[in-house]
Amino acid sequence: MNNRLLAITMGDAAGIGPEIIVKALAAGDAGRCVVLGSAALMRRTVARLGLMRPVALLDAPDDEAPPDCLPVWEPAGLPAxxxxxxxxxxQAAAGAAAARCIEAAAQLALQGRVAGIVTAPIHKEALAAAGIGYPGHTEMLQALAGGGPVRMMLANDELRVVLVTIHVALRRAIELLDFDAVLSTLRIVQQAARHWGLERPRIAVAGLNPHAGEGGLFGDEEQRFIAPAIAAAVAEGIDARGPYAPDTVFMRARHAPPAHPGEFDVVVAMTHDHGLIPVKYLGVEQGVNVTLGLPFVRTSPDHGTAFDIAGRGIADPRSLQAALRMARQLSAASR
Structure with missing residues (x-):
């Protein structure tokens, strides 16, 4: 494996993905990367930002680019x-292009030609318009990697949160929750923790219901399967604790030394918004999305396509830069 090369997918061509990629790579501290996407689009983006930086169209993704060039490789089948x-x-074309870049990046990672992939934001409606049968990166990458269990983690310097369910309606998410889903999540967190330098992470499990059910008064999911899954994980040697009230556990886990060292290394949340609102409230510019359970490293920024500011030159690249740093850290730990 070339442990130095990261593949960056360009995301939705109509969003801020191309802009934050250009800004992040122009900053000069991203290491060796290759952008999977349209060279013409990246050239237009460079020109719009007023940067004097040539775009090099590579014949192969792992070719060396000339110095001071933005390296781009166009996967076969990319829409014109x-x-x-x-x-x-x-736009459907943007959704189709984003999906093709994701597919190509996953193939490169599975072949060992890149150390990991960093994905710029995609738009779920554009994917659907293109006939792509996945609601987001996580589900698509899971299928491309063989369909094994994966989980979404959102992380910044203060908080790490892993989700049991992700991109489904809330009613459906509750239906999907059971003993196996919670225990599988705890196992995935334990296995992934070595990439963060933790052999035995302290895992807090947030309940589903207000006050974690209050002994069954506000719902019995905690009693029926969340607490039993935690007990099963503990029997396997996993340091899992809870279930805790979801309105306070994130404050307890927040690591903001010296005044507030976190009690936990990671929080497991049952549903998408339960888990992601606290992390995003701390600041999307430093947040990183990591897919746990894949046979390769995948990170992404903690924000979407931001159509409202796309093309205006004001998009903040810091979350993508954080995703690049984390991808390098995780790929180094995976060697």
């Missing part, structure tokens, strides 16, 4: 004319 799409609008 992406540089002419309307910025800030849902």
């Amino acid at each position: 004319g992406l540089e002419d799409l309307q910025i800030g609008a849902v």
